[in-house]
Each structure stands twice: as structure tokens, then as C-alpha cells.
Amino acid sequence: MFSGCHYYHGNGNDTADTARAKAISSVTAQAQEVGANAIIGLDVDYRIYFNPNHAYSSTAVFANGTAVRIERIQEESEADLELPVYPADTSAPLRPTHLRLCGQRAALEMMVYKGEAPRSVLAEIKIKTAYGQEIDLGSAAFGGFSQSNKADERLLASDFSLLASPVPRPAVSAVVKIAGVYDTSEADALQALRVKYGPDAICPYFKDESVWQCVCGTRNALENETCALCARPRDMEKASLTPLNISEAEKLSSAAEICRYISGLGLAKTEAIQKMLEDLQEAAQLEKAYGNNKSSALRVLQDTLAIVNPPERITCPVCGFECTRDYAKARKKCPECGAQIWRED
Numbered sequence: 225m226f227s228g229c230h231y232y233h234g235n236g237n238d239t240a241d242t243a244r245a246k247a248i249s250s251v252t253a254q255a256q257e258v259g260a261n262a263i264i265g266l267d268v269d270y271r272i273y274f275n276p277n278h279a280y281s282s283t284a285v286f287a288n289g290t291a292v293r294i295e296r297i298q299e300e301s302e303a304d305l306e307l308p309v310y311p312a313d314t315s316a317p318l319r320p321t322h323l324r325l326c327g328q329r330a331a332l333e334m335m336v337y338k339g340e341a342p343r344s345v346l347a348e349i350k351i352k353t354a355y356g357q358e359i360d361l362g363s364a365a366f367g368g369f370s371q372s373n374k375a376d377e378r379l380l381a382s383d384f385s386l387l388a389s390p391v392p393r394p395a396v397s398a399v400v401k402i403a404g405v406y407d408t409s410e411a412d413a414l415q416a417l418r419v420k421y422g423p424d425a426i427c428p429y430f431k432d433e434s435v436w437q438c439v440c441g442t443r444n445a446l447e448n449e450t451c452a453l454c455a456r457p458r459d460m461e462k463a464s465l466t467p468l469n470i471s472e473a474e475k476l477s478s479a480a481e482i483c484r485y486i487s488g489l490g491l492a493k494t495e496a497i498q499k500m501l502e503d504l505q506e507a508a509q510l511e512k513a514y515g516n517n518k519s520s521a522l523r524v525l526q527d528t529l530a531i532v533n534p535p536e537r538i539t540c541p542v543c544g545f546e547c548t549r550d551y552a553k554a555r556k557k558c559p560e561c562g563a564q565i566w567r568e569d
Contacts, residue, residue: 255291392559
């Protein structure tokens with residue numbers, strides 16, 4: 225705790241406000257000397273002293289407070305969170321044990337009771353909140369499994385995978401059902417599907433005489449022009465630029481490689497996409513004369529993504545929870561407080 229004091233006289237130039245400011249400034253200076261960046265419990269007192277030999281009095285202004293150092297604590301939404309998993313089928317040869325969350329990414333731990341360790345799995349995930357709600361997050365693919373515990377070779381942990389929906393808070397447990405086990409080629413095909421259509425893509429698109437199935441797994445009537453769950457267009461060949469495309473592009477080493485990769489995605493030839501392709505070709509040409517131009521190519525992708533795939537947000541009117549438009553349309557109710565956040569009208 226530090227204190228400061230300043231006097232002012234009735235016939236002087238100082239005022240009470242000036243003296244108070246100087247007293248507080250003295251406390252602040254002492255706090256800064258010891259590395260503090262804030263003062264709590266600041267208290268200011270005044271004491272009047274009468275001088276019988278003069279016609280005026282003196283006033284002492286005292287300030288004291290506790291010097292502290294304040295640091296930002298990592299928010300819960302950014303911190304790692306490990307949830308226990310209660311599998312739907314306890315007799316399954318692959319039994320999930322924990323779901324580790326980091327933002328909108330997740331890693332899966334599971335026990336292998338029969339057979340060999342999988343290369344990749346497709347898991348259906350539901351999150352249980354502290355309010356007793358069970359929120360369906362859809363499906364996610366997990367790969368890169370490796371031994372998680374030296375004491376038990378059966379316990380495997382996957383790499384982090386991007387979830388299709390944000391994780392509701394506060395989450396207390398998870399229900400994970402293994403929907404499919406893949407070999408390397410199938411896992412690569414699934415990753416390619418997600419690169420092209422987005423992180424919630426779980427199956428190939430197909431269309432017959434009466435229905436069409438979106439890459440998110442939803443079956444729609446043939447007359448529906450957009451998917452009832454994710455609002456993707458019926459013509460899946462008209463893929464749009466996604467954040468995963470940019471993530472894949474960041475792994476490449478030059479503007480020329482990025483240009484070839486993006487050109488091969490078969491994106492819808494909109495005005496924004498056409499301009500993006502032209503700018504990428506220009507970046508690749510400049511690379512020949514001036515050296516690596518990867519940063520310019522990535523900047524072109526980021527600028528285009530902001531145009532063709534703007535992050536439209538919906539805010540819950542009760543608790544302020546924010547989510548994407550597609551998430552709100554699919555779930556209808558807020559995962560935090562249960563209030564309705566989407567109306568079809």
C-alpha cells in the first residue's frame with residue numbers, strides 16, 4: 225500500500241482539485257516504480273490545519289491505495305477444455321474417452337479394444353451443457369491418431385480437427401458416436417471434400433430424380449434450391465471460397481503454387497472469383513521477376529473471402545450469444561439460454 229500527500233493554502237494558487245490530483249499522482253508514481261499498473265481501494269482524505277499566526281488555514285490532501293499488477297486472463301472460449309465422453313455404444317471396438325476443445329477445434333481420445341488403430345474416424349458429436357441441454361454439433365473427421373499414454377497402448381489421441389459449429393458454453397460432457405472408420409485414401413478424400421465445400425462437409429454430393437443430398441449430409445427435395453440445414457446451393461459444383469481453402473494455401477510455398485491450387489478448385493465463376501484469379505495470376509507473374517510473392521497471393525484470397533463469404537452473425541436477444549446465420553437457422557434456439565434466435569418468417 226502506498227500513500228501521497230499534498231498541501232494547499234487558502235490564499236495560494238492551488239485548489240482542492242489540484243491538490244487532490246497531485247496526491248493521487250504521487251501514489252501512482254510510487255506504484256509504477258514497483259512495476260504495478262493499477263491501484264485498487266484508492267482513498268482520498270482531507271485534513272484542515274489552522275494557523276493562529278496567519279489569516280488563512282492549510283489543507284492537507286492524503287491519498288492512499290494498494291498497488292497491483294493486472295494481467296489479462298485467457299478467456300474460457302480460447303482455453304483448452306477437456307470433456308469426458310459418454311459413448312452411445314459401450315460395446316464398440318473403438319470407445320471415445322475424452323474430447324479436448326480449443327476454440328472451434330477438437331481432438332478425440334479413444335480406447336481401441338478390438339482390431340488395429342484407425343487412420344481416421346468420422347464421429348457424431350453432441351455436447352451437454354451445465355443447463356442440462358444437449359446440443360448436436362454434427363459430424364467431424366479425426367485423424368493422425370497416436371499413442372496418448374505410455375502405460376496403455378490402447379489409448380490413442382487424434383490431431384485437432386475443425387468443428388462445423390461453435391461449442392456451447394458452459395460445456396460439461398460430450399456424447400461421441402463413431403459413425404465411420406476410414407483408411408488413408410478415404411481420409412484424404414474427406415479432407416479434399418472439406419477443402420472444397422467447407423468444414424461441415426461429411427459426404428459426397430449426389431442428386432437423383434426426386435432428392436439431392438448436400439455435402440453436409442442433409443437430404444433435400446429436388447425442388448429445393450438450397451439445403452434446409454446449411455443453405456448451400458443445389459448445384460454443388462458451384463463451390464465457393466472457404467477459410468479452409470486459405471488454410472491449405474498457407475501451406476504452399478509460392479504464389480504460383482497458390483494460383484494453381486485455387487484454379488483447380490472449380491470455383492463458381494462470379495465477378496469476385498474472376499478478379500481473384502486474375503490477381504493471383506498477376507502475383508505469380510511478378511514472382512518471376514521479384515522473387516517469392518506468397519504474401520500477396522494470400523492477401524488476395526483474404527480480400528476475396530471477405531466478399532464472397534461474409535461472416536453473417538446472429539445475436540441472441542436474451543443473453544447476447546453470437547453464432548453464424550447457418551447455425552441459428554439449423555438450431556433455432558440459443559444453446560446458452562434456450563431463447564429462440566431464428567424464425568422462418
